[in-house]
Amino acid sequence: MVESAPPTAANPGPQSLDTTRFMAGDLCAYLESYLDPDQIKEVYRAYLFGAEAHEGQTRQSGEPYIFHPLAVAKTMAEMRMDHKSIIAAILHDVMEDTHIGKARIIEEFGEDVAELVDGVSKLTHLKFRSKAEAQAENFRKMMLAITRDLRVILVKLADRLHNMRTLGALRPDKGRRVARETLDIYAPIAQRLGMNAIRRELELLGFAAHYPARYRVLEATVKKSRGHRKEVMQKIETAICGRMEEVGIEARIVGREKNLYSIYRKMKQKRLSFAEVYDVFAIRIIVTDVDTCYRALGVAHNLYKPVPGRFKDYIAIPKANGYQSLHTVLFGPHGIPIEVQIRTEEMDRVAETGIAAHWLYKAGDRHSATAQDRAREWLKGVLEIQQAAGNSMEFLENVKVDLFPEEVYIFTPQGDIMELPKGATVVDFAYAVHSDVGNTCVAAKIDRRLAPLSTPLESGRTVQIITAPGARPNPAWMNFVATGKARTAIRHYLKNLQQDEAVSLGRRLLEKALSIYELSLEQVPEERLRDLLEESRLTDINALLADVGLGNRMAALVARRLAVAEDSEATESLAASLCRPLAVKGTEGMVLSFAKCCNPIPGDPIVGVMSTGRGLVVHREYCRNVVDYRAKPDKWITVEWAQDSTQEYAANVRIQTANKRGVLASLATNIADMGSNIENVSFDERDGHATAITFTLSVRNRKHLADIMRRLRRIPEVLRITRAKN
Incomplete structure (x- = not known):
C-alpha cells in the first residue's frame, strides 16, 4: 500500500474518494489538537488501508462502507483516545468483512492494533446452532478481549453507537433485534463502566427503535410537562444561583432532564404513572472541590426543605462504576419535588465519560484512575465467571445478572465497604468476599444478629459470615442468589x-x-x-x-x-x-x-x-x-x-374434610405428633360443605405413612384420605 501524507487544506487527499476525503480530513484536523504529526500520519495510512480493503462494499443505506469506520473513529477521537485506538476503530471491520487477516494487520500496524481489531471482530468462521448461541459466543470473546485491554470495549461501544444512529436503514425486525441487544447488553455495560453520555444515547436510540409507539407517547408527555415546569425550574435555578453568590460559593448550575428510557423503565418497574415520577427534571450544581460540595448541600437545604430519606452520599461511598456525587430531593415551590445533584468538575467529567476519562484527561487524575480501577475489578470478576461457566450461553446469562444499575453498600466487620447489586443476599456477599468463603458459609450475622443466608441485604448493614470447613454449597441457594459470581461458583x-x-x-x-x-x-x-x-x-x-x-x-x-x-x-x-x-x-x-x-x-x-x-x-x-x-x-x-435406608422421602396425601373451624390445625398437630413435617399444602374446595386438602409430607417409609393416615382417619371431620400422585 502506498504511504501518503494526511489530508490538509493544501493536500485534500486522493480524488477518487471525494465524499470520504472530507471525513478523513475532518478526523485528522480534529486529531491535531492532541496527537503528534507522526501519529496522525499513521492514522491516515490506516484510513487508506481500510478504504482499499472495503472498496466496493456499501452499507444498507447505500453509502460507501468506509463511512462507518470513520464515524467510529470520530467518536473515539472525541474521547481523545490514543492513535492506536483510532487506527483500530478505522480497521475494526476489516478482519470480519474482508479477506485481510490478523497477520497482515500485525505486519502493517503492529501487535497492539491487531489485538484490538481481533477483540472487536465477530466469530464469522464458526457455525452456531442458533443466533442466540452466536451472540453469546461473540459476547464471550469480546469480554475476554476487554479483560486484556479496556480499549476494546470503547471501540465496540463507539461502533454500536454509530450503528444505532443509522438503524433506520435496516429492516424493522432486524432493527428491533439490534435495539433489544443494545438495551440488554451494551447500554448496561456503558453504565457499568461509568460512560453515561454514551449510555444515555444508546438507551434513547434503542428505546425509539424497539418501542416506537411508547417512545412517541412518552416524548409528547415530557414535552408537555416541560412547558408547565420550565418557569418553576428557572425560578429554582435563579434562587440557588443567588444564594450561592451570597455565601461566596463559585458554582455552575445546569438543568437536567431525565432520559426517556430511564423514565419508562422507572414507570414500568415501580408501576408509576408519569405524574408520579418526580425526578424527570433535576438541577446539577458543579463546584470546584469536595469540601464545597458539602457546603453547597447545606445552602440548598437551607433554601428549600429536603425530602426525608432521599439524601445519598456517593462521594463518600462511590458507585461501583466510580460515579461520585451528592444526591438530594428538595420540596420546591408549590410542593414540587426537585432532585439536586452536587459534584466537582472532575466528578462531572468522570460521570460522563467513565473509564474513557483516563485517556481524555491523562493519567494522574485521581477520579479517572478510580473509575478505571473499578472497571478492572469488575472485569476481574467477569473473568472468574468465564472460567467457571460451562458454556457461552451460561456466561452471557451470568454477566447480564451483574449489569445492575443500582447497588447496595455493605460493611465487613473490619469496616471495609463492598458493593453488591440491589437484591443481593448474604450468600452473594460471602462469594463477593472470596469463593472459598461462599463455598463454606453456614450462617451469617447482620449487625451482630444471626440471619438466614437468603436474607436480602440493605445498604449500611455490617455482615459477618460464619464458615465451617466441611460445609458445601446448597443447590437451593440458586433460588435466591443475585450475582453472577455466586451463581457461577455454585x-x-x-x-x-x-x-x-x-x-x-x-x-x-x-x-x-x-x-x-x-x-x-x-x-x-x-x-x-x-x-x-x-x-x-x-x-x-x-x-x-x-x-x-x-x-x-x-x-x-x-x-x-x-x-x-x-x-x-x-x-x-x-x-x-x-x-x-x-x-x-x-x-x-x-x-x-x-x-x-x-x-x-x-x-x-x-x-x-x-x-x-x-x-x-x-x-x-x-x-x-x-x-x-x-x-x-x-x-x-x-x-x-436398601435395608439401612434412614432418609426421609416426600409423599402426597389427599384428605377430604368437612368445612369446620380448626380442622387444618387439628390435621397439622396430628401429623407433627407422628414425627412428620409438612412440606407443602394445597387446597381445592369442592363445595360449601367439604374441602379437599393435599399435604406433601416427609416420611421414613411406607409403614410410617400408613401410621400417619390411620391416625388422621380418627379425626371426626376427615371424610376420606388417600395417597395421591402429583
Missing part, C-alpha cells in the same frame, strides 16, 4: 459434584453388570479397557463411568463389551442380570433422583429408569410414566430399597 461446584456422583453410580452399575460374567472392573484386562475407551473417544475410565452413571451408556452393554462374551449362555446370563436388583439408599445424590410423578418411598415396589444426562430416576413400579419403558429393557433396571 453451578461450578454442583457440576463437579454431579460428575463425582455419576462416576460413583456408574461404578456400582458396571460392577453389577460385570458380576454376571464373574468379573470385577479391576479384573478386566487393561488393553481391553483401553480399546473400549478409544472406540468411545473417551479420555479415561472416569469419563466412561460418568457416562454410565448419567445414563448416556448402558452398563449391561459396556459390561458385555469388556467381558467379550458372545456365547448364548452369557447372553442368557446377561438377561438374568437385569433381574438382580440394585440397592437404593436415597443418599446417592444428584445422579439418582426420585420421580415427582409418583413419589416412591421405602416399601413401595420400585423400578429404575436410565435418563440421559440425569442418571437413574426411581419410579413406583406401576407408575404410568414407566409403562413405555417396559418394552425397552435396555432403558430400565430393577432396583430395591
Whole structure:
C-alpha cells in the first residue's frame, strides 16, 4: 500500500474518494489538537488501508462502507483516545468483512492494533446452532478481549453507537433485534463502566427503535410537562444561583432532564404513572472541590426543605462504576419535588465519560484512575465467571445478572465497604468476599444478629459470615442468589459434584453388570479397557463411568463389551442380570433422583429408569410414566430399597374434610405428633360443605405413612384420605 501524507487544506487527499476525503480530513484536523504529526500520519495510512480493503462494499443505506469506520473513529477521537485506538476503530471491520487477516494487520500496524481489531471482530468462521448461541459466543470473546485491554470495549461501544444512529436503514425486525441487544447488553455495560453520555444515547436510540409507539407517547408527555415546569425550574435555578453568590460559593448550575428510557423503565418497574415520577427534571450544581460540595448541600437545604430519606452520599461511598456525587430531593415551590445533584468538575467529567476519562484527561487524575480501577475489578470478576461457566450461553446469562444499575453498600466487620447489586443476599456477599468463603458459609450475622443466608441485604448493614470447613454449597441457594459470581461458583461446584456422583453410580452399575460374567472392573484386562475407551473417544475410565452413571451408556452393554462374551449362555446370563436388583439408599445424590410423578418411598415396589444426562430416576413400579419403558429393557433396571435406608422421602396425601373451624390445625398437630413435617399444602374446595386438602409430607417409609393416615382417619371431620400422585 502506498504511504501518503494526511489530508490538509493544501493536500485534500486522493480524488477518487471525494465524499470520504472530507471525513478523513475532518478526523485528522480534529486529531491535531492532541496527537503528534507522526501519529496522525499513521492514522491516515490506516484510513487508506481500510478504504482499499472495503472498496466496493456499501452499507444498507447505500453509502460507501468506509463511512462507518470513520464515524467510529470520530467518536473515539472525541474521547481523545490514543492513535492506536483510532487506527483500530478505522480497521475494526476489516478482519470480519474482508479477506485481510490478523497477520497482515500485525505486519502493517503492529501487535497492539491487531489485538484490538481481533477483540472487536465477530466469530464469522464458526457455525452456531442458533443466533442466540452466536451472540453469546461473540459476547464471550469480546469480554475476554476487554479483560486484556479496556480499549476494546470503547471501540465496540463507539461502533454500536454509530450503528444505532443509522438503524433506520435496516429492516424493522432486524432493527428491533439490534435495539433489544443494545438495551440488554451494551447500554448496561456503558453504565457499568461509568460512560453515561454514551449510555444515555444508546438507551434513547434503542428505546425509539424497539418501542416506537411508547417512545412517541412518552416524548409528547415530557414535552408537555416541560412547558408547565420550565418557569418553576428557572425560578429554582435563579434562587440557588443567588444564594450561592451570597455565601461566596463559585458554582455552575445546569438543568437536567431525565432520559426517556430511564423514565419508562422507572414507570414500568415501580408501576408509576408519569405524574408520579418526580425526578424527570433535576438541577446539577458543579463546584470546584469536595469540601464545597458539602457546603453547597447545606445552602440548598437551607433554601428549600429536603425530602426525608432521599439524601445519598456517593462521594463518600462511590458507585461501583466510580460515579461520585451528592444526591438530594428538595420540596420546591408549590410542593414540587426537585432532585439536586452536587459534584466537582472532575466528578462531572468522570460521570460522563467513565473509564474513557483516563485517556481524555491523562493519567494522574485521581477520579479517572478510580473509575478505571473499578472497571478492572469488575472485569476481574467477569473473568472468574468465564472460567467457571460451562458454556457461552451460561456466561452471557451470568454477566447480564451483574449489569445492575443500582447497588447496595455493605460493611465487613473490619469496616471495609463492598458493593453488591440491589437484591443481593448474604450468600452473594460471602462469594463477593472470596469463593472459598461462599463455598463454606453456614450462617451469617447482620449487625451482630444471626440471619438466614437468603436474607436480602440493605445498604449500611455490617455482615459477618460464619464458615465451617466441611460445609458445601446448597443447590437451593440458586433460588435466591443475585450475582453472577455466586451463581457461577455454585453451578461450578454442583457440576463437579454431579460428575463425582455419576462416576460413583456408574461404578456400582458396571460392577453389577460385570458380576454376571464373574468379573470385577479391576479384573478386566487393561488393553481391553483401553480399546473400549478409544472406540468411545473417551479420555479415561472416569469419563466412561460418568457416562454410565448419567445414563448416556448402558452398563449391561459396556459390561458385555469388556467381558467379550458372545456365547448364548452369557447372553442368557446377561438377561438374568437385569433381574438382580440394585440397592437404593436415597443418599446417592444428584445422579439418582426420585420421580415427582409418583413419589416412591421405602416399601413401595420400585423400578429404575436410565435418563440421559440425569442418571437413574426411581419410579413406583406401576407408575404410568414407566409403562413405555417396559418394552425397552435396555432403558430400565430393577432396583430395591436398601435395608439401612434412614432418609426421609416426600409423599402426597389427599384428605377430604368437612368445612369446620380448626380442622387444618387439628390435621397439622396430628401429623407433627407422628414425627412428620409438612412440606407443602394445597387446597381445592369442592363445595360449601367439604374441602379437599393435599399435604406433601416427609416420611421414613411406607409403614410410617400408613401410621400417619390411620391416625388422621380418627379425626371426626376427615371424610376420606388417600395417597395421591402429583
